[in-house]
Amino acid sequence: MSEVSRKLKIGIVQMTSNEVIEENVRLAEKLIRDAAAKGADFILTPEMTTLLDFGTKQVMEKVVPEDQDDSWPRFAALAKELGVWLMIGSIAIRNGDKAANRCFVFSPDGKKQATYDKIHMFDVDIPGDKAYRESNAYQAGEEAVLVKAPWCKVGLSICYDLRFPHLYRSLAQAGAEILTVPSAFTYVTGKAHWHTLLKARAIENGAFVIAPAQVGDHRNGRKTYGHSLVVSPWGEVLADLKGEQGTEVIEIDLEEVSSARKRIASLTHDKKIVIKG
Template identity: 40%
Template sequence: MRVAVCQLNARDDRTHNLAVARDLLGRAAAAGATLAVLPEYVDYLGPGAGLPKPEPVDGEFAAFFAEAARDLGIWVHAGSFHEAGPDPDRTFNTSLIFNPAGELVATYRKIHLYDVEIPGRVSYQESRTVAPGDRPVVTEIDGVPTGLSICYDLRFPELYRRLAVEGAKLLVVPAAFMMHTGRDHWEVLLRARAIENQCYVVAAGQIGDHEPGRTCFGRSMIIDPWGTVVAQAPDAVGTVTAELDLERLDEIRNSLPSLANRRLTL
């Protein structure tokens, strides 16, 4: 299974963001990818006042990526978008996965919301404008059980352990990690999730500046179940690909059976 991560610099122009995303998906398909993964908030990153009207799961955003998957004949993980939420003040942060026929096969709403106060660096309360999801999701992508997550979820290992216990062999992480945390934590956390759950991890990140005065870290990467980074994007918009060797995954799980050896504790 060949996988591509698509690194994007989404800003406050939805039409432009989607056009660039479509181009990156085309590059991924041309490179032989079976699955292409886009980052968090493909539709819009910018001031809240300019946010386009949130859409339902079957809206224009979904139709756009369903058509892309169908035209290219690949699986498309459309990163995430601003889904219409439970009330007028909050959206959901939602991932959609399409098969090569353009059919929506899975939906995941981000569970953990980024409410942080780092003095002198960042003050951000995602829960003011986003409602949390409440359901972990494992779905099959080209026959591979795949656990879904988004960005800040990465800091909560219990979610990924549950996904692995429910059968996931691939963990997907679309993200918009900020520069100040990304440079110290992004790779460390991704490799930890791969090692402890003996899964491939495919992480697609936003890169570059967007209003109001924020910068995303990028460094999208693909990591094997031993924790080795097998592909990493340079600091630019683009795609990188890697082969997922599921026989190697099985060998690692058999030779170092930490998942099988785990013991539940209070």
């Protein structure tokens, strides 16, 4: 990617993580290398890249504070070796009595450029599935995060955040042209809502939405939807990894953001709503 180009190659990683951290790290490293070999400038992995949670007790037995975790430094070194921007969708990091569901972004020099702790906890009862209580093990984050990359500003989010459009609105109005949504969406909710929600976030903010995802049957009995997506600012699905582990690299042109926002300038048209009654 040239310095003046508004084009870049996005590499999305789709994987089936389990309860063994080292296995997941090695798989992620393999897939990241594959995406880099295909020419990706910016590579993104799913939520819970290194440990797909399988119960509060088990999670807390495995997680350590950030300064003791050895997975993210390996990813930092890999970003430097490959000369790419790298987003690890999330790593479970001990944060006091609970864990943080934390996203990491590394630049091609191997430096940690940003972290983001998932704000919205997945505490739901899904008909036809089961109850999930993410807040039993994880502490919610409190701050939205914007990353200044060479090509544009990138807004960070994780999975269940997707259902809270004001987060993306705030990121877009702060200058984000790419919105990232690394996820481990359940199969039931993914089949019903995944494509629709991601397309909506892209359209209403005139931004590219990049959503690397977990996929398939996990050893803890969980089933995730997959379908890692890249969606254009006009709502077009540019890439869909469907139901298999792997990678895909696709070139995007950030001039499409300017074009979409000029055609429908809704980001500048917000009104304060007064409700009567």
